[in-house]
Every structure is written in structure tokens, then in C-alpha cells.
């Protein structure tokens with residue numbers, strides 16, 4: 304992965320938009336793709352799937368509520384290659400965190416499969432899963448609440464090393480904790496301090512060191528920089544990209560910040576109401592978004608060009624559909640200006656519309 308200049312990331316993050324639903328633009332680009340290119344996601348991703356470290360197959364997580372079944376994650380098929388980052392974006396409540404938690408089995412799936420290399424880990428016994436947990440870690444959004452305030456930096460980082468019996472001799476554990484602190488840029492003098500004595504950036508570095516302590520291959524990063532100041536966000540993103548390069552880590556990077564996701568991701572999956580509506584290489588998605596929802600998201604990013612001031616932006620119409628027992632058909636239909644009767648009658652699947660670009664929409 305190419306490293307980005309910290310200043311570029313900073314200015315880009317600073318100009319990003321926090322809410323996806325702020326505006327809706329007047330027109331969408333015409334589809335130019337031949338229908339003959341269309342194949343379903345499974346066969347289209349054939350070669351990518353073969354080399355995937357992690358992939359999901361028709362993954363579902365439904366929650367039982369008093370009003371009905373809440374479709375938090377609904378038939379999601381994604382694939383992550385070793386050493387790469389898949390960004391996941393979408394509005395609050397669209398199922399990003401649930402997807403990450405279900406892949407890690409922190410939350411049990413309702414149905415579907417999660418393949419780690421060739422094994423469906425949803426079939427693993429608790430004992431097999433305990434071993435697997437070392438390979439799969441998570442970094443949380445809020446370094447303030449995700450660290451135990453009663454534990455020192457040393458205790459927080461060494462806990463997984465001891466719990467998984469990765470090292471047992473006190474001197475080896477000490478050495479490893481110091482090594483990890485150095486890796487994430489924490490000064491050794493901080494080893495006995497407590498999280499509340501540190502700023503947000505340092506606390507997130509502790510969270511990263513803790514995740515790395517078990518030598519994982521795959522990390523779910525759930526909004527890892529959203530709670531940090533813009534200048535600190537750039538430092539942490541750069542650190543994560545450096546670590547990925549040197550350790551060959553694979554990230555599922557969850558965020559609502561499009562500028563952050565563009566910088567860190569090789570590929571991006573756009574989610575709407577529990578479903579993936581578009582998956583594409585990062586740069587290509589920003590050049591040529593094809594799903595009307597993705598187009599709306601990207602056009603909501605503020606334009607720093609002063610000449611564009613005063614140009615009319617159309618607000619996205621309507622409310623997000625209720626995720627409880629959703630009607631069949633495209634879930635974006637009530638808000639989509641291209642909606643036609645067929646959109647509410649058909650469940651569209653992700654289709655390949657060009658190389659490494661998948662969209663679920665009647666227009667494609």
C-alpha cells in the first residue's frame with residue numbers, strides 16, 4: 304500500500320463530512336455497462352475469493368425485537384485479501400459494527416458462513432474458536448471506554464499475552480510489552496501509567512498494542528479514529544498503515560468518514576440497511592460510483608472550491624426504511640429518485656458491472 308503524506312490525510316479529513324444524508328445531487332450518471340458483463344457476486348469474484356483470507360457467504364444477523372425481526376446484517380457477501388484493507392461505510396445503524404462483530408463471532412450469526420482461509424469458522428467449537436481468536440482481533444472506536452481504567456499500560460498490553468499463554472516467563476512478557484510499546488510509538492516511561500493520564504491518541508495506541516500482542520492476521524477496526532482530534536487521526540491512520548505494511552495485516556475498516564476510508568482502503572463496501580449495495584476498489588469508487596445511494600454519499604462531501612458556492616443541492620428524500628421485517632425489494636427505493644415499480648418487487652443482488660466493481664441496482 305502506498306503511504307499518504309500526513310498533511311494530505313489531515314486536510315482531507317478536515318474537509319470531510321460527518322453525516323451521509325446531508326444532501327442529494329440533481330442527477331446521476333448514466334449506466335454505460337453492457338448487461339452481458341453481469342454475473343452474480345459469487346462467480347464474478349471467483350479469483351478474488353480463492354486468494355481471500357476472510358470471506359463471508361450470505362451472512363445474516365437478525366435480532367428478535369418486540370416489534371419483529373430486525374435485519375441488522377442481511378445476506379452480506381464480502382471478501383478480504385491478505386495484507387489489504389476493506390473499508391465499510393454507511394449511515395448510522397446500517398449494520399457496520401454488527402458485521403464486524405459477527406465475523407469475529409463476538410455476536411453469533413443468524414445464518415451464513417464466515418470463511419477464514421478454507422474453514423467456515425461459524426462451525427468451530429468454543430475450543431477451536433479460542434485458538435482462532437488470536438488470529439482475529441478488534442480495535443474499538445472509543446479508547447476512553449474500551450480500556451480498563453484500573454489497569455496500567457503494562458497490564459492492559461500483557462493481559463492477552465498471558466491469557467493466551469503466548470509467553471509465560473515474566474522477563475519475556477516484559478520484553479514483549481516494551482517491544483509492542485515501541486512498535487506503536489509509546490514511550491517506555493509510560494509503562495506504569497493509567498489510561499486516564501493519557502490523551503486520546505496515546506490511549507488508541509494502547510488499544511492497537513493490545514490487539515497486536517497476540518500476533519493477529521486480521522483486525523476489525525471499528526471507527527478507530529472517530530473519537531480523536533483531526534491531527535491525531537492522521538497519526539493513528541499512518542501508524543495503522545505502517546503496521547499493515549510491516550506485518551502483512553488485513554483490516555476490515557469500519558467508518559462513516561469517507562475521506563478516512565478513501566485513504567486507508569484498497570476496496571470499499573457501501574452498506575445500506577444491512578445490505579452491501581456496492582463494492583469496488585477505493586479510487587474507482589470515488590471516480591465512478593454507480594449505486595444511487597453511493598452517488599448521494601459522495602456528493603454530500605463538501606466541495607472546497609469557492610466557485611461551487613450557492614449551487615443547489617437536493618436533500619436526500621424520505622426516511623431510512625425500518626430495519627424491522629423490511630419489505631421485499633430495494634431498500635433504498637423510498638428515497639431513490641430513479642425508483643420504478645420493479646424496484647420494490649425484486650431483490651437485486653450484487654452484480655459485476657466492471658472489473659472488481661459490484662453493484663446491486665436495477666439500473667445496472
Ligand SMILES: Nc1ncnc2c1ncn2[C@@H]1O[C@H](COP(=O)(O)OP(=O)(O)OP(=O)(O)O)[C@@H](O)[C@H]1O
Nearest residue numbers: 366373375394395396397398399400401402559626
Ligand atoms: N443487541 C442488539 N439488539 C437489537 N438490535 C441491535 C443490537 N445491536 C445492534 N442492533 C441494531 O442493529 C442495527 C445495526 O446496528 P450497528 O450498530 O451494527 O450499526 P452501525 O452501522 O455500526 O451504526 P453506527 O454507525 O451508529 O455505529 C441497528 O438498527 C441497531 O439498532
Ligand code: SF4
Nearest residue numbers: 633636639646664665
Ligand atoms: S434498484 Fe431502483 S430504487 Fe434501488 S437504487 Fe436502483 S434504481 Fe434506485
Ligand SMILES: [Mg+2]
Nearest residue numbers: 399400401525
Ligand atoms: Mg457502529
